[in-house]
Amino acid sequence: MAKQNMKTYTLATDAGDISYIDTKRYLWMASLAYALIPFLGIGTHALFGHQAWLALPLFVAYVVGPVLDWWLGEDENNPPEEIVPLLEADSYYRLLPVLTVPLHFASLIGAAYWASTQALSWWGVLLLAISAGIANGLGINTGHELGHKKTQLERNLAKIVLAVPAYGHFSIEHNRGHHRDVATPEDPASSRMGESIYKFARREIPGAFRRAWAVEDERLTRKGVSVLSWENEILQSYAVTFVLQIALIATFGWMMIPFLAIHNFLAWWQLTSANYIEHYGLLRQKEPNGRYERCQPYHSWNSNHKYTNLVLFHLERHSDHHAHPTRRYQSLRNFKDVPRLPNGYNGMFPLAYVPSLWFRVMDPRLMALPHIDGDMTRINIDPEKKEALYAKYGVAGHIENIPATKAV
Amino acid sequence: MSSVYECPCCGYRYHQDLGDEHEGLAPGTSFSELPEDWVCPDCSVRYKEDFQPTN
Structure with a gap:
């Protein structure tokens, strides 16, 4: 009661x-x-x-x-x-x-x-x-x-x-994309170690739009409806943006x-x-x-x-x-x-x-997080910064052979 | 054989008899017909194999 x-x-x-x-x-x-x-x-x-x-x-x-x-x-x-x-x-x-x-x-x-x-x-x-x-x-x-x-x-x-800031694709992208792929290299909305916010933004903003559109296209295709229809929830929000x-x-x-x-x-x-x-830098195995x-x-x-x-x-x-x-x-x-x-x-x-x-x-x-404990293989790293970061924090020059346990 | 499957994370229920109109799943679409990489449409945390048959 x-x-x-x-x-x-x-x-x-x-x-x-x-x-x-x-x-x-x-x-x-x-x-x-x-x-x-x-x-x-x-x-x-x-x-x-x-x-x-x-x-x-x-x-x-x-x-x-x-x-x-x-x-x-x-x-x-x-x-x-x-x-x-x-x-x-x-x-x-x-x-x-x-x-x-x-x-x-x-x-x-x-x-x-x-x-x-x-x-x-x-x-x-x-x-x-x-x-x-x-x-x-x-x-x-x-x-x-x-x-x-x-x-x-x-x-x-x-x-x-x-619709106010013209970001109507967010709910679909976030709920169906980011939450599925979070903390993986596949997710444009999860940042990587060594990736600056400016580089991240160039991956995240277009990546969010593309993934939202793909997810909505897939749903509408299952329904047998064109992606360019009023059932498209991205377009519904964009319509409000347009009017406003x-x-x-x-x-x-x-x-x-x-x-x-x-x-x-x-x-x-x-x-x-x-x-x-x-x-930032977090990685699901x-x-x-x-x-x-x-x-x-x-x-x-x-x-x-x-x-x-x-x-x-x-x-x-x-x-x-x-x-x-x-x-x-x-x-x-x-x-x-x-x-x-x-x-x-x-x-x-x-x-x-x-x-x-x-x-x-x-x-x-x-690096100090308990589940990482210095193990670079457990971090989502910017591929372009991988070598430099391994040299700084891990084992220099042996990227392919990094031990699965704690790096030195 | 149960006709209802529930997401253990958020409680979303897939009723085979009803399908899911919003998701484009026609009434009568059996749970086994859903794609193997299907994730919960409400929380996206749990995959198809995590769903529990329920009444």
């Missing part, structure tokens, strides 16, 4: 009552506020007059975010497994990602309106496009949370919110073309950044039957940092997400002894943008 009130979940079991209070319950609303981040720049610009205030959302994303994660620290608290069904059924949690959907439209439209109606120089417009892109990179995260769910309403809302972005160009003029291009790219770049850090081993908790990098997990719907508890992709954000668990990032995503992204720093911080962490 379950009794539930606003904050406390209680479940009577044979072993006694289990109670759980989700201390983050109302803090999850942070993800709604973050979707509106361009308005922080617009509001302060309106208030104080100087267009430099339009940079405030960037400051919040890349300076305040990492500092808050460092300052507030980590939350390793997990709901008891028995309570998870109660959390999953709570409509409050289901409502939040749904409510963020219109906010992502508002962020883009508001930034476009401000860019075209204020006397701004080029860099003021650029800052608005970037801040809207950051907000709608988060929109891809909302689409991610919704697109993994089983209700048609949530899946349709994923297509709609992904053409309407913005028609309303606010030709300047919207570069504005939208920058906005769209910045949003994609947020996803690329997340994909880059989530599985091939089994005798030719299949890759099932994705294990140590095949994802995780972070329990409080602030960025709240604005990203627990995306950083990534191991549990890959173990249970349909599980809702409020129920995702921290695992002990999984690969851990030293900061939340907002701190790790700028680090990734300076490849030499990224390699210096992450390569030793990767």
Whole structure:
């Protein structure tokens, strides 16, 4: 028998009552506020007059975010497994990602309106496009949370919110491609050791589109329907993009073309950044039957940092997400002894943008993971960097004969 | 012989009698007819051989 009130979940079991209070319950609303981040720049610009205030959302994303994660620290608290069904059924949690959907439209439209109606120089417009892109990179995260769910309403809302940054192929690519191939060399959305984010982006962005299209083509072929039909879920989302972005160009003029291009790219770049850090260098082993081993908790990098997990719907508890992709954000668990990032995503992204720093911080962490323990054969390595990395960390010049156990 | 197979990861159920219209699997498509590399359409974590017959 379950009794539930606003904050406390209680479940009577044979072993006694289990109670759980989700201390983050109302803090999850942070993800709604973050979707509106361009308005922080617009509001302060309106208030104080100087267009430099339009940079405030960037400051919040890349300076305040990492500092808050460092300052507030980590939350390793997990709901008891028995309570998870109660959390999953709570409509409050289901409502939040749904409510963020219109906010992502508002962020883009508001930034476009401000860019075209204020006397701004080029860099003021650029800052608005970037801040809207950051907000709608988060929109891809909302689409991610919704697109993994089983209700048609949530899946349709994923297509709609992904349309804002013109990334409607994401749900298909991610759910049916990335989750199947994660942490293998075949996955364009899993980064390799020695691969910079700039090289990764050139593989990930086109690779995502190609794989999504191939997966959808395969499904529609089974149905006996042309890939160029309205049943194509990628095209459904692109149609919303087309209407939205053409309407913005028609309303606010030709300047919207570069504005939208920058906005769209910045949003994609947020996803690329997340994909880059989530599985860097991690590799599933091939089994005798030719299949890759099932994705294990140590095949994802995780972070329990409080602030960025709240604005990203627990995306950083990534191991549990890959173990249970349909599980809702409020129920995702921290695992002990999984690969851990030293900061939340907002701190790790700028680090990734300076490849030499990224390699210096992450390569030793990767090598030291218990399941790798210096064994280069257990790492997903950029083939072009293999020799140099073996020379640095493994056995130089004997790449084909690296022992299966720990490298010297 | 069960006509329903369940994904042990996410609980997706394939009903042979119903097929799966979204996936282009016609009603009556037996589980054994699904491709060997078929993965759960909801979670993509489990392969065909992981599915459990259920009622």
